[in-house]
Amino acid sequence: MTDTTNAQQPAAEVHNLDPRTLLVDANIRTEIKLGKDFIDSIRDLGVLLPIIAVRTANGRVRVRLGNRRTLAAIEAGQPAVPVIVAGDESTGTTAEIERIIGQYHENTQRAALSDLDEVSVVAALFDLGVPAAHIAKRTKMPKPKVAAAKKVAGSELATAATARYDFLTLDQAATIADFEDDPEALKALVTAAQHGPGSFEHVSSRLRETAAERAVLAQARTRLEESGLAIVDRLDWASHLSSLRDADGNDLTEETHRNCPGHAAFLDLEWVRPATADQDDVDAYQPVAVPVYVCTAPEANEHISKYPAPAGRPQAAADPEAAKAERRTVIQNNKQWRAAETVRRAWLTALLARKNPPQGALGYVLAELAASHWRLTAKIGAHELACELIGFDGKDALAAAMNQAAGNRAQVIALGLILGAFEDFMTTDTWRNPTPQDRDYLTRLTEWGYEPSDIERTVLGQEADS
16 A cells, blocks of 8 residues: 655645636545525525635645535635635545545534524524514525424424424424413324324314314303303203293293303304305304303202103103213214314325326326216316315316326326315215215325325224324
């Protein structure tokens, strides 16, 4: 093994050199990739970390560390870059070995910024008065990422979760910030994140619906309590005014019972369609808190049941426990279905924004058109939901896009017409009475990467994801 080295290396020199004059011919990377964001940052800020180089025997400068920075500076049109010329180039086998090992460690022993680091960066810039748009421009972070980082920075719970759970994404941590005052929601979201992004989206959607319902109930409770009405927990049907008469046999109402010492109410939640909404628009239904008026002590206040038991037999339950349990199940499952629908349609929107169709899409489209199922023929003419999912403002825009789309994109749009038609028939009744078409539809979505929720798994005949 022979080396040709200088016994005395000259001191390192710092220069500003034209990057086009630097030699980048000795590098361990087989392919040097320059991302647009990287080039843009070099164009905006210049090369922040000096390039390390050596001087060759003929006086040229050869890059040792910083080939990507050099090439990006050339691409960005920078006239000069900072270069530390560490000395003269050594030649020979040992020197080449040291070059390769040095470049390997320089490229592999780097630690990327963690999500928490990025949150700190964004928070510090906001504290200094830098607007979100400027942060995105200067850091090259996407605007949604800047917004998520700001949201996490403003939440102690989300910041702590980001620091503790390295599997959480920044977007997931931002979702956790929405439940700052709900530790139980944090537990549910963290567990869901461990199961995968699909599970997290379903759980967060359900939690948002629950939070919205709680807000509706809280507002209604405040209004009723301010009016002087006593609010109690849910009571059995036998205490409801609708099941009672007064001692003279008159039906009890909220107005006639108001002066009774046992006058009270509990709040029930119902989903109501606004009068202005389309009758077929399932998404228009909104949670409304409804007071159910009761007497807390009907016997003591001499009220008579409308449903007395036959002589010699105990009173029959007009609202048996089994029926109440079934009603609670229906309410909860309907809530889960609506939450899942939000996630599913967001996933469909992302799927239909792609340039290329998922595997087997063309065959699926042709098979469904050939089958001419009534659901398809009933909805494919209007395309309303399909246009919404694909992102077109009505049928005319859809037709124009289909006429101009290239082959693969045209397949995606055609797929959207089929999926939109079937999706339009998915309602809260689907989980109770799924048809073969419902199962086939959800099965196809899961084959293309959709992660079904627990309630959707029941339609597919699968066990809930524990």
